Amino acid sequence: MSITSDILRGHTETIILKQLLISDSYGYQINKYIQEKTDNQFELKEATLYSAFRRLETAGYIVSYWGDETTGARRRYYSITTTGKKYYEESKKEWEEAKGLLDSLI
Amino acid sequence: MSITSDILRGHTETIILKQLLISDSYGYQINKYIQEKTDNQFELKEATLYSAFRRLETAGYIVSYWGDETTGARRRYYSITTTGKKYYEESKKEWEEAKGLLDSLI
DNA sequence: AATATATACCTTGACAGGCGAGGTATATTA
DNA sequence: TAATATACCTCGCCTGTCAAGGTATATATT
Numbered sequence: 375m376s377i378t379s380d381i382l383r384g385h386t387e388t389i390i391l392k393q394l395l396i397s398d399s400y401g402y403q404i405n406k407y408i409q410e411k412t413d414n415q416f417e418l419k420e421a422t423l424y425s426a427f428r429r430l431e432t433a434g435y436i437v438s439y440w441g442d443e444t445t446g447a448r449r450r451y452y453s454i455t456t457t458g459k460k461y462y463e464e465s466k467k468e469w470e471e472a473k474g475l476l477d478s479l480i
Numbered sequence: 481m482s483i484t485s486d487i488l489r490g491h492t493e494t495i496i497l498k499q500l501l502i503s504d505s506y507g508y509q510i511n512k513y514i515q516e517k518t519d520n521q522f523e524l525k526e527a528t529l530y531s532a533f534r535r536l537e538t539a540g541y542i543v544s545y546w547g548d549e550t551t552g553a554r555r556r557y558y559s560i561t562t563t564g565k566k567y568y569e570e571s572k573k574e575w576e577e578a579k580g581l582l583d584s585l586i
Numbered sequence: 587a588a589t590a591t592a593t594a595c596c597t598t599g600a601c602a603g604g605c606g607a608g609g610t611a612t613a614t615t616a
Numbered sequence: 617t618a619a620t621a622t623a624c625c626t627c628g629c630c631t632g633t634c635a636a637g638g639t640a641t642a643t644a645t646t
Contacts, residue, residue, distance in 0.1 A: 379604050380490025380632075381578045386603080389585045402623050408585065416581050421605050424625065429603090447612050447623035469586055472487045473579060475522050479495045479514065480575055485633050486603075492632080508594050527634050530596065535632090553594035553641050 377416050386418060386426045387435075388469065391462040394436060394454040401427065401450065427452060435461050483522050492524060492532045493541075494575065497568040500542060500560040507533065507556070533558060541567050 393404050401423055409417050418426075430436045435458030441449040454462070499510050507529055515523050524532075536542045541564030547555040560568070 377578050377581065378490060378574070381574070383489050383603060383632090384484060384486025385582055385586065389582075392586055400623080406622095411584065412581050415577070416585070419605050420624085421607090421626085422603075425603075425605090443623095445613070447621095449623065466586055468484070468487070469582065471521070472483050473583075475483060475518050476491055476495075476575065477579075478517065479522070480491065480498055480572055489603090489632060506594080512593095525634050526595090527597085527636090528632075531632075531634095549594095549641095551642075553592095555594065 382416075382418075382422075385469070386422060387430055388462065388465040389418070390423070390426055390430065390452075391435065391454055391458060391465070394452055395459065395462060398451050398453045400441065400452065403449075430458070433461075434458070488522075488524075488528075491575070492528060493536055494568065494571040495524070496529070496532055496536065496558075497541065497560055497564060497571070500558055501565065501568060504557050504559045506547065506558065509555075536564070539567075540564070 389408065390404060393399055393407065399407075401420075405418050405420070405423055427436070427438070431438060431452075434455060436452045436454055438450050438452050441451050443449060495514065496510060499505055499513065505513075507526075511524055511526070511529055533542070533544070537544060537558075540561060542558045542560055544556050544558050547557050549555060
């Protein structure tokens with residue numbers, strides 16, 4: 375079984391921010407990490423991932439910079455901002471509350 | 481705080497089916513029940529509710545019939561079908577699994 | 587008598603996030 | 617030389633949510 379789009383929806387940004395909280399990272403790495411950690415039950419599709427990066431950057435929750443790889447494909451790294459950290463905390467709290475409510479309704 | 485649309489998304493049908501599992505009911509009653517149970521933190525908007533009823537009925541998960549009220553506004557009652565019950569069980573299981581995954585990613 | 591509120595249903599069209607399908611480029615392995 | 621892995625990106629469709637509007641009946645208030 376894998377997670378449907380509708381359940382994923384609304385959590386993509388929080389998942390990304392959580393990873394960036396640990397350390398700066400780039401799209402491909404974040405995606406691979408999530409797949410491995412969830413044993414392929416959960417996958418952020420590339421289009422989903424990159425559109426989320428755009429939203430987060432526009433909102434000021436992350437900033438990006440190109441890595442200085444001298445070999446291999448270029449990487450665009452992302453870094454979480456102070457407001458991004460606040461947004462993450464709110465989103466996490468919202469998830470905790472929603473979880474409780476849904477548990478009582480489902 | 482209230483639950484955002486994006487977190488609600490994908491759970492509306494499961495919430496409705498859960499109520500119908502207890503007993504036949506109608507839109508207004510289901511909506512009221514959910515509001516009261518969650519202390520107004522969670523509310524299915526009418527348009528959302530009725531479009532979910534349409535989907536569920538088209539899919540064969542519920543059937544509807546008009547109540548025989550002799551006074552007051554008419555009510556359209558809904559009843560969960562056998563396949564609806566199966567669908568509910570699957571949805572519930574999916575929620576449990578998604579919950580675990582999200583907890584590890586958020 | 588007129589107005590407001592509660593009950594109860596419904597439709598239309600806009601919006602936004604997920605994603606399928608397509609693309610580009612570099613490096614390594616078969 | 618072809619295939620695979622790494623790594624990025626865009627376009628346009630799809631679908632569920634919901635604001636805004638509507639209809640109708642009954643009761644409570646002014």
